[in-house]
Each structure stands twice: as structure tokens, then as C-alpha cells.
Amino acid sequence: MSGAGKSTVLDALEDMGWDCVDNLPTALLEHFVHGEREARQTIPVAVGMDVRSRGFDPWDLPALLRSIEGVRPEILYLDCAGSELVRRYDETRRRHPLAPDRPPEDGIARERDITAPLRRLADAVIDTTDLTPAELREELLRRYGGDVDQPVLTVTSFGFARGISRSADLVFDLRFVANPHWVDDLRPLTGQDQSVRDYCAEDPAWNPMMEQIESLLIGLIPRYWAAGKSYLTVAFGCTGGRHRSVAAAVEMAERLRGAGFSPNVRHRDLATPPSDTIEEQPAKSRGAGE
Structure with a gap:
């Protein structure tokens, strides 16, 4: 989903030594991957794509990845709640790529519908709604910083x-x-x-x-x-x-x-201040002061 943190993910993976490229046209994907394999076969590659990428088709992309000979592809889908995506677009004052002349909610709903098949076929999904950029980087480090085969x-x-x-x-x-x-x-x-x-x-x-x-x-x-x-x-x-x-x-x-x-x-919520408003009243006291 646009605004879910793709740039943060690519920056974090690049810091871990990955070769990263953003918005690569799908027609160049196989050539790029094979070129990287011939140059440095031990370096993992990350390619960022969304609805702005030329030739992006969520139905065909998984099959295209599997057709590239000699690689083991993994699809990581970045998701985020619509309300948080709207907040991020308001905060950055950017326009949603699918709603340049309409409210961001319209573009978000359309994009969610378009990418739904890719989300279903993804090997991993990270929901960034409640994650700060630092927490997202930590999550990526846990997943991809070492042996990617380790659960x-x-x-x-x-x-x-x-x-x-x-x-x-x-x-x-x-x-x-x-x-x-x-x-x-x-x-x-x-x-x-x-x-x-x-x-x-x-x-x-x-x-x-x-x-x-x-x-x-x-x-x-x-x-x-x-x-x-x-x-x-x-x-x-x-x-x-x-x-x-x-x-x-x-x-x-x-x-x-x-x-x-x-x-x-x-x-997740450790840093939030205590609030009597949201806490349920105790059914009965177990001691003084409760």
C-alpha cells in the first residue's frame, strides 16, 4: 500500500547490505535480477513496487517472480490501516497516486482492491499501522538481518x-x-x-x-x-x-x-500514559488501595 513504508523498508535493507531498487518496471525485473546474480551472487536483492511501477500487475507478478530461473523469491506485502494512511498523507501533504484530484480515501480503497490478490499470495505481511519507522527497521532486522531461513x-x-x-x-x-x-x-x-x-x-x-x-x-x-x-x-x-x-x-x-x-x-502500547477512562473498574478489591 502506498504510504505503508516502502521507502523505509528499502532504506533499512540497503543498510543491511542488500542491493535495492524502487519502482522498477516489471519488464526489466528479470534482466536486473540476472545482472545482479552474475555480478555478486551472494548479495540479496530487494525490489520495491507499487501501483506506480510501470507494468505492475498484482495477478501476474507472483508467476513472473517464480519464472526467474535460479532465484528464490519472497513477496513482502506492506499493509496499513486506511485511517493511518490518510493521516500520513495529510501530514506529508502528498497526493495518493490513484487519487490525484480526489480525497486520499478514494485512492486507498481503490489500491486496496487492486492489490488484494497480491496480499493473499504474499509470503509475509507486515502491518505498519502501529509501527514507528524505528520499530519497522527493527522488525526487518529481525526478519532479514541474519539467516533468513531461521523462523x-x-x-x-x-x-x-x-x-x-x-x-x-x-x-x-x-x-x-x-x-x-x-x-x-x-x-x-x-x-x-x-x-x-x-x-x-x-x-x-x-x-x-x-x-x-x-x-x-x-x-x-x-x-x-x-x-x-x-x-x-x-x-x-x-x-x-x-x-x-x-x-x-x-x-x-x-x-x-x-x-x-x-x-x-x-x-505496542507501553509508552501510552495510564488512563482511568479506558481501564475497567475492578469487580472486587483484593487489598487496600485498589
């Missing part, structure tokens, strides 16, 4: 009040756990702080829940890898995304490392 496991936290995690493959809802937000001393802290983690662990359901999820993941993750899935994101959600979900993500990452996995950890 990537990410454990993330988020707040339901700000929308469910868009990148999640598995989601666990922790809103049934007693909320540290309503403890005055814990409200300004986060699930990364030991006192918050200790408070969550006092809930009778916490340890059995974490053990069951750990057992489930240890059994499922290898099955995902065996099925050819290269990226797996396990998400924990609470109301605000600052306490319970963060504590669970931190603890589960530790448990998975102990089981031999190497998860990345990301907290």
Missing part, C-alpha cells in the same frame, strides 16, 4: 482499548486478571517492573494460566515451523496494554527461552 518468533503485548494486535497469530486475553492500574503505587509502573509482575502472580489464576499457555506454545511452535510458517507472533492483551499484558509477555518470553526458543519481545 522468527515474537511475543508482544497490546491494549484492547487501542485495538487488537494486527500482527498476532495467537492472542491471549488477560483482562480477567486483577488489574494493577487500580493500585495507586503500581499505576505509574508497567509490567516490566518486578512489583507489577509480583502483583499479577498473586492472582490465583496467573501461574496455572501461564503454565498452560507455555505448554501449548511449546507444542504448537514446532508445528508451525514444520508447516513452513516463517514468522509467528504470540500476543497478550489487557485493557490498556501497560501492566498485565506486558508482564505476561515478559514472563512468557523467559519461559520460552528456557525451553530453547529465541523470541523477540515487543510492547
Whole structure:
């Protein structure tokens, strides 16, 4: 999607040593790839394309890539929520390529429809709605900075009040756990702080829940890898995304490392300020100050 971060991705890959080119006409794609193979066969190549690229056809592109002899292609599709794309176009004062004389919403809707088949056939999709440019670069470094054959496991936290995690493959809802937000001393802290983690662990359901999820993941993750899935994101959600979900993500990452996995950890809403407005009131108090 135009505005979803293609330039940021190409810049990041170039910094990692990739040969990158943007808006290459599809008629030149095979010639370019073969030329790079003959010159430096060990250098990976990234080609950025969108609806502005000459000859761009989302129906034919996957077959064209597979027809190039001697290469192993991968399609990475960059997606983004329409409202965020509109904000980005307003912020940069650029016009959408498919709506030069109309509101950007019209171009975004048309582009989403045009590229839908390419999204369905993509090997990987990154939704950049909630990612800063720095976070997008970190995600690319995790995926492409080392051995691209190594599956990537990410454990993330988020707040339901700000929308469910868009990148999640598995989601666990922790809103049934007693909320540290309503403890005055814990409200300004986060699930990364030991006192918050200790408070969550006092809930009778916490340890059995974490053990069951750990057992489930240890059994499922290898099955995902065996099925050819290269990226797996396990998400924990609470109301605000600052306490319970963060504590669970931190603890589960530790448990998975102990089981031999190497998860990345990301907290989507950790930097957002605490808010009584979005947090649910506790059903009953567990102690003074709640």
C-alpha cells in the first residue's frame, strides 16, 4: 500500500547490505535480477513496487517472480490501516497516486482492491499501522538481518482499548486478571517492573494460566515451523496494554527461552500514559488501595 513504508523498508535493507531498487518496471525485473546474480551472487536483492511501477500487475507478478530461473523469491506485502494512511498523507501533504484530484480515501480503497490478490499470495505481511519507522527497521532486522531461513518468533503485548494486535497469530486475553492500574503505587509502573509482575502472580489464576499457555506454545511452535510458517507472533492483551499484558509477555518470553526458543519481545502500547477512562473498574478489591 502506498504510504505503508516502502521507502523505509528499502532504506533499512540497503543498510543491511542488500542491493535495492524502487519502482522498477516489471519488464526489466528479470534482466536486473540476472545482472545482479552474475555480478555478486551472494548479495540479496530487494525490489520495491507499487501501483506506480510501470507494468505492475498484482495477478501476474507472483508467476513472473517464480519464472526467474535460479532465484528464490519472497513477496513482502506492506499493509496499513486506511485511517493511518490518510493521516500520513495529510501530514506529508502528498497526493495518493490513484487519487490525484480526489480525497486520499478514494485512492486507498481503490489500491486496496487492486492489490488484494497480491496480499493473499504474499509470503509475509507486515502491518505498519502501529509501527514507528524505528520499530519497522527493527522488525526487518529481525526478519532479514541474519539467516533468513531461521523462523522468527515474537511475543508482544497490546491494549484492547487501542485495538487488537494486527500482527498476532495467537492472542491471549488477560483482562480477567486483577488489574494493577487500580493500585495507586503500581499505576505509574508497567509490567516490566518486578512489583507489577509480583502483583499479577498473586492472582490465583496467573501461574496455572501461564503454565498452560507455555505448554501449548511449546507444542504448537514446532508445528508451525514444520508447516513452513516463517514468522509467528504470540500476543497478550489487557485493557490498556501497560501492566498485565506486558508482564505476561515478559514472563512468557523467559519461559520460552528456557525451553530453547529465541523470541523477540515487543510492547505496542507501553509508552501510552495510564488512563482511568479506558481501564475497567475492578469487580472486587483484593487489598487496600485498589
